[in-house]
Amino acid sequence: MYDVIVIGARCAGSPTAMLLARKGYKVLLVDKVAFPSDTISTHIIWPPGASRLKHWGLLDTILSSNCPKISKVTLDLGPFALTGSPLFSEVVEVIAPRRTVLDKILADAAVNAGAELRENCVVEEIIMDENRVTGIRCRNKGGSLVRENARMVIGADGKNSIVARTVDAQEYNSRQPLTCWYYTYWSGMPVEDIVLYSVPNRAIGAIPTNDGLTCLPVAWPANEFHDYRSDIEGNYMKTLELNKSLAELVRQGKREERFFGMADLRNFFRKSSGPGWALVGDAGYHKDPITAQGISDAIHAAEMLTDALDAGFSGKETLEKALEHYELTRDEEVMPMYEFTCDWATLQPPPPDMEYLFTALRENQVETNRFIGTLAGTVPIPEFFSPENIQRITGTMETGSNIT
Numbered sequence: 001m002y003d004v005i006v007i008g009a010r011c012a013g014s015p016t017a018m019l020l021a022r023k024g025y026k027v028l029l030v031d032k033v034a035f036p037s038d039t040i041s042t043h044i045i046w047p048p049g050a051s052r053l054k055h056w057g058l059l060d061t062i063l064s065s066n067c068p069k070i071s072k073v074t075l076d077l078g079p080f081a082l083t084g085s086p087l088f089s090e091v092v093e094v095i096a097p098r099r100t101v102l103d104k105i106l107a108d109a110a111v112n113a114g115a116e117l118r119e120n121c122v123v124e125e126i127i128m129d130e131n132r133v134t135g136i137r138c139r140n141k142g143g144s145l146v147r148e149n150a151r152m153v154i155g156a157d158g159k160n161s162i163v164a165r166t167v168d169a170q171e172y173n174s175r176q177p178l179t180c181w182y183y184t185y186w187s188g189m190p191v192e193d194i195v196l197y198s199v200p201n202r203a204i205g206a207i208p209t210n211d212g213l214t215c216l217p218v219a220w221p222a223n224e225f226h227d228y229r230s231d232i233e234g235n236y237m238k239t240l241e242l243n244k245s246l247a248e249l250v251r252q253g254k255r256e257e258r259f260f261g262m263a264d265l266r267n268f269f270r271k272s273s274g275p276g277w278a279l280v281g282d283a284g285y286h287k288d289p290i291t292a293q294g295i296s297d298a299i300h301a302a303e304m305l306t307d308a309l310d311a312g313f314s315g316k317e318t319l320e321k322a323l324e325h326y327e328l329t330r331d332e333e334v335m336p337m338y339e340f341t342c343d344w345a346t347l348q349p350p351p352p353d354m355e356y357l358f359t360a361l362r363e364n365q366v367e368t369n370r371f372i373g374t375l376a377g378t379v380p381i382p383e384f385f386s387p388e389n390i391q392r393i394t395g396t397m398e399t400g401s402n403i404t
């Protein structure tokens with residue numbers, strides 16, 4: 001009998017298992033893959049995520065994998081670009097490690113903390129006793145079907161979570177898919193900052209990652225996925241041509257890997273706990289990757305869920321109350337970014353009042369840094385986009401007041 005079984009050993013599951021094991025709980029961590037293992041995801045971890053990795057003693061290991069530190073982010077709007085640093089006071093760098101690197105380090109950290117890791121282990125069933133989850137049935141590497149029991153089963157098993165499906169976790173605030181993505185890796189493109197390119201009806205990023213490679217993700221509207229897929233390379237390259245300076249960089253570079261793609265990116269929250277179960281990471285809250293929040297959010301949610309479970313198990317609070325608090329706090333913290341993400345993912349050009357703000361920011365490095373901080377999670381969105389703050393930056397209450 002385990003205290004906790006965690007299903008899924010990537011950026012939500014492994015930190016949850018690690019933190020619980022560090023507190024002395026008996027944890028089983030299972031994943032159907034073996035690490036190192038890639039997944040469809042680019043790599044940005046914003047300062048709040050990197051700071052937590054540092055606090056857990058894992059940041060240096062990640063950096064020593066030949067993963068660059070990134071201090072600046074550029075929003076290239078075509079006619080001009082805004083470059084700023086979201087690094088204020090004690091926050092550490094932005095990083096963008098390959099998932100083969102990050103997820104292995106996280107899984108190893110869980111094992112080092114005392115969690116039992118079972119790789120190549122597919123959870124086929126969530127076992128319920130009346131309405132309480134009591135364990136899992138999983139197929140081990142050798143093919144045997146095994147039952148394991150726990151006080152709590154955590155679904156850190158991504159957006160198609162078997163835990164969420166079994167308990168029929170209610171979805172709320174959901175939105176249809178807005179974008180679809182292809183990305184690949186380039187050498188010979190000396191990019192030091194993260195660059196986000198604003199181009200009509202598309203989105204492009206440039207992300208410096210391990211071993212001197214640059215990841216270039218390209219998004220199209222979700223309803224154009226079939227057109228995009230009909231000629232992935234042609235459409236991808238045509239999109240890169242929409243920004244002249246990027247097109248020039250790409251001509252100097254060399255594509256090093258195949259294309260990776262993903263569609264069906266619904267946006268939703270799920271009720272994230274119930275008798276004997278809880279959800280963490282994408283399983284509990286999934287959003288479009290355009291603002292690159294998923295890894296940092298998963299890392300944060302792992303910490304919040306661990307605190308809630310510890311409070312419940314140790315009797316400081318009832319487990320039910322502690323888990324309710326976990327979900328409420330998560331939702332409250334991420335909601336402004338969720339709305340911002342869903343707006344951005346429509347791939348519509350910035351409205352006139354936002355363009356007006358961008359123009360004002362060109363002359364104001366301090367506020368540009370703070371604007372970049374809203375993307376990076378170091379400046380609260382409601383604070384920066386408050387009418388008073390926008391008025392202060394643009395000098396006009398009327399033009400600024402509609403920006404949210």
Ligand SMILES: Cc1cc2nc3c(=O)[nH]c(=O)nc-3n(C[C@H](O)[C@H](O)[C@H](O)COP(=O)(O)OP(=O)(O)OC[C@H]3O[C@@H](n4cnc5c(N)ncnc54)[C@H](O)[C@@H]3O)c2cc1C
Nearest residue numbers: 008011012032041042043044123157158281282289294295
């Ligand atoms: C194109 C794209 C680009 C992205 N770019 C970024 C970015 O730059 N920055 C960022 O922060 N986020 C990004 N994201 C989002 C990010 O990838 C996710 O938010 C993050 O991976 C969620 O982590 P997770 O641990 O919750 O789930 P996942 O990464 O989905 O991991 C779930 C794990 O559960 C395992 N699992 C599932 N079912 C079972 C089962 N039945 N039995 C055993 N194991 C199981 C899977 O094998 C998997 O390893 C991107 C996403 C996409 C699609």
